[in-house]
Amino acid sequence: MNDMNWLAVYPEILLLVMGCVVALVDLWVTDEQRRPTYWLTQLSLAVVAAMHFYYFDAGFTTYAMQGMVVADPMGHLLAGFACVATIITLVYARPYAGVRDMLKGELFILSLFSLLGICVMLSANNFLVIYLGLELMSLSLYALVALRRDHAVSTEAAMKYFVLGALASGFLLYGLSMMYGATGSLSIPEVFDVIAKGVPNRSVLVFGVVFVVAGLAFKLGAAPFHMWVPDVYQGAPTAVTLLIGGAPKLAAFAITIRLLVEGMIGLAVDWQQMLIVLSVVSLLVGNLAAIAQTNIKRMLAYSTIANMGFMLLAMTSGVVNNNTLSAANAYSSAMFYAVTYVLTTLGTFGMVILLARQGHEAEELKDFAGLAKRSPWFALVMTLFMFSLAGVPPTVGFYAKLAVLQALVSTHVDGYLYLAIFAVVVSLIGAFYYLRVVKVMFFDEPTDTAPLVAPADVRFVMSLNGAAVLVFGLLPGGLMALCAQAIVKALAT
C-alpha cells in the first residue's frame, strides 16, 4: 500500500499530459474551427476511456501514490463513463460553441482538466485527495461558465456558481477536518477502522458528518442545497450546462460512496436519516417546481434535483438494522441510476443545443413546438429521453427507478415501503412536465417550420444516444451487472 505504483494512475497521468499538450498545440492552431485541438482532445479522451475500461475489465483493486489513491473497478467504470460523457458533450458542444465565439482552446483544455478532477475524485482514497479533485473540477467549471465573459447572464451564473460552490467546499472541508480531529486520520480505510472500533467522541464525528453531507448535497444539487442549480443551468451557455449536468454527477455519486460508505459506514444510522430528508425534500421541490417552469433549461435543472433525490433514496437503504446485507444491492442501484441519468441528461441538453441557432437560444418550452413536424426523427429521440426521465418503460429510466424502488422494498421495513410509495407518487407528478414537452413537440403547431440543421456527427451521436436509452431499456441486464460488480468489489475492500 505504501509504494507509488505508477501503473495504476497511468490514465490520470495521460489525461494531465494531454491537457498540457492540447494547451500547447492550441497556441499554434490557426484554424477557425479548431479542428486539431478538437480531434486531439477527443482522441485523448477516447484513449483514456479505453484504458479505464481495460483496467475495469481486469478487475483488480490496487493502491497507488502511497495509499492516497485507490484504483478499483468502481472508479475505473465511472471514469470510463465520465470520459464517454465528455466525448459526447464535446460533440454536441462544438457547433454551438462555434457560432458563439466560444470555440477557443480554453473550452477543450478546461473540459480536460475538469475531467481530470473527476477522475481524481473517483479514485480518491484520502479526504484531501477528494478535496483536491473536487476543487480542480469546480474551478475548471467556474471558468467554463464564465467563458462568454461579455454575456451578462453567464457571468452572473458563474458568480453564483463560484460563491455557492466555494461555500459548499468550505462545508465539506470543515466536516472533513472534524472527522480528522475525531479519528486522527485522513485516509479513508483508517477512518473506517477507527469508527469500526468505536471512537470515544461520537458527537464530534456526527457533527462532522452533518457538514460532509451538507457539502455533498451542495455538489449533488439536492434540496434544500439546490438554490444554485436552476440559475447556473439556465445562465451557463448550454454547452457548459451539458458539461456540468453530465460527468460531475458521476463524481458526486462516487465521492458520496467513498466518504459515506467506504469511510463512515459505521455512522450509517446518522447519515441515512439525513439522506432520507434530503431525498424527500429534493423529490418534492424538484418535481413541483419543474411544473411551473417555461424555460426548458430551468425545468431540466429542477428535474436534476428530483433525480438526485431519487438516487439518494437508494443510498438510504444500504444499512438496515445495523445489517449491511442489502448494501451491495442498494448502492449498485444508485450507481445504475446515476449512470443512466447522465446518459439521458446528455441527450436532453444536447437537444436544447441542437435547437439553438445563430443568435437565438432555444431555451423556452415553446421553442420545441411542433418539432415532430419539423424533424420527426429528433422529436422521436427527445420523446425517448422524456419518457426515460419520467420512468416509463421500455426506456432505461424505468429500470433505474425500478432498481431504486426494489432496493427500498427489499429491506422489508415498513418505513422504506412508505418511502417507495412516496417516490412513486412524486414520479407521477414528475411525469406531467415531461409529458408536457412531448405534448409541445407533437401536438402544437410549429412557429418555425424549417427542419433542424445539424452536422452529421451530431446527428449520429444524438441517434446513438437515443438508441442507447432504448436499448438499455430493453436489455438493461448487462449494465446492471457491471454496476453490481463494481460496487461489490468496492465494498469488499
Added chain:
Amino acid sequence: MLLSLAIFLPIACGALLLALGRDEQAHAVRWMALTAAVASFLVTIPLITGFDTSTAAMQFVENVAWIERFNIRYHLGVDGISMWFVPLTAFITVIVVISAWEVIETRVNQYMGAFLILSGLMIGVFSALDGMLFYVFFEATLIPMYIIIGVWGGPNRVYAAFKFFLYTLAGSLLMLIALLYLYYQSAGSFEIQAWHKLPLAGGAQTWLFFAFLAAFSVKVPMWPVHTWLPDAHVEAPTGGSVVLAAIMLKLGCYGFLRFSLPIAPDAARQWAWLIIAMSLIAVVYIGLVALVQKDMKKLVAYSSIAHMGFVTLGFFIFNELGVSGGLVQMIAHGFVSGAMFLCIGVLYDRVHSREIASYGGVVNTMPKFAAFAVFFGMANCGLPATAGFVGEWMVILGTVQANFWLGLIAATALIFGAAYTLWMVKRVYFGDIANDDVRALTDINTREFIMLGLLAVATLYMGLYPKPFTDVMHHSVTELLKHVATSKLPV
C-alpha cells in the same frame, strides 16, 4: 416463437414505417401498413388452430432469462383465458389500418406505425407470464396511445391525452410496488404462476388486492374512476377509439383474472361485494348516463363502461358461467364497440359532427351503411344471435345462480342498453331526412364495406356459434375458480 412473432412483427414493421415513411409516399405507406397488419394477424392463426382445449396449462410457452440481476424472465405463454385476445388484437389492428385509409392524410406513417407498435405491445400484455414483463408492456402501451390521441384527436385532444396518461399511470405505479412486494415475498421471482401458489397473510392480500384494483379499475374503467374514458374516446381519432374500446379496456379486465383473483383469492372473496357493487353501479347508473348523451361517441363510450361492468360482475361472482361470460363479453365487446365507433367515424368523415342532433334519416341516403349500423346497434343492446347476447346472457345466468336479486339488477341493464342504443339509432338513422348535410351523404365505399363487413361476420359468427370460444376457456376457467376457492392464508 409464435408469440414472439405475434408481438414483434407488428412492432418491427411499425418502427420501420416510423423510420422510413414520408407523407409524399402516403399511398405506399398505407399498403405497407396493411400488409404488416395482415401478416401480423396471419401469424396469430396457428394459435387458434394449434390450441389444445383439453388442458388449463400454458401453451406456446417461451421462457428465457431477460434481466438476470432481478431474475426477470422473458416468459410468454397463453392459456384459455388469454388466447383469444391475441388474434382479436391483431384483427382489430387490420380493421384500424383499413379505417384510416383515406381519412388520415398527414403523418400517415406515424399514425400507422403507432397502431402497429401498439398492437404488438398489447399482445405482449396478454401473453406475458412474468410480472415485470407484463408491467413493461402494460405501461408501454400508454406512449403510442398518448401520441395518437394528442396528434390526430379532436379540439380538446391535449386535455384528453394528459388525462388518459396520468390516470392510467397513477393506477399502474401502485401496481409496480405490489409487483416488487411479491418479488420479495416469493424470494426473488417475478413468475406470475409462482405468485399464484404463494401463501400470503390476510393483510398482505388485502393491500395487494387494492394495489392491483387501482391499476386495473382505472384501465377497465370501473365506476368511479371512469371519467377519463369519455374524454379520451370523444377526442381520439376513430382508430384510437376503436383500439381503446376493443382492446385496451380488456387489458384491465384481463389483469383481474391474471393477478387479483389468483394472487389474492382470500381478499378477492372478502372484497367481492365491493367490486360487485361498483359493477352494478356501472351497469345501471352509467347506463342512465348514456341515455342522456347528445354526442354519439360519448354515448358509445358510456355504453362501453356499462358493458365492462358486466365483465367485472361476471368475474366476481365466482362461478364458471360468470367468468366465461365475462370473457365472452370481452371478446364480443371488442367486435361490437369497435364497429360502433367505426360507424360514427364513417358519419363523422362525411359531416364532421358527432352530435346526434346533426343527423336524422341517414337510412334514406346511406341504405347499405344504415343496415350495418342498425345491426351493430342491435348487437350492442344484446340481441340474440349476435355476439353481444352471448356474454351478457351468460353473466346474467351466472349472477342469478349466485344471487337472484343481483341478477335482476344486472338484467335491467339490458333494458337500458336497448333504450340508449335504439333511441340513438332511431334519431340518427330513421325518420325523414333532417337537413342538407344528410341529403348530401354518399353511401359507404368498398373499403368501408369490407371493414364493417368483416366485423359483422365476426359478430354474427360469435353470436350463432360461440362454442369455439367457450371451449377454449373452459379448462382454464374451472382451474382458476378451483384455485380461487382455496384459501392461501398461511396456516
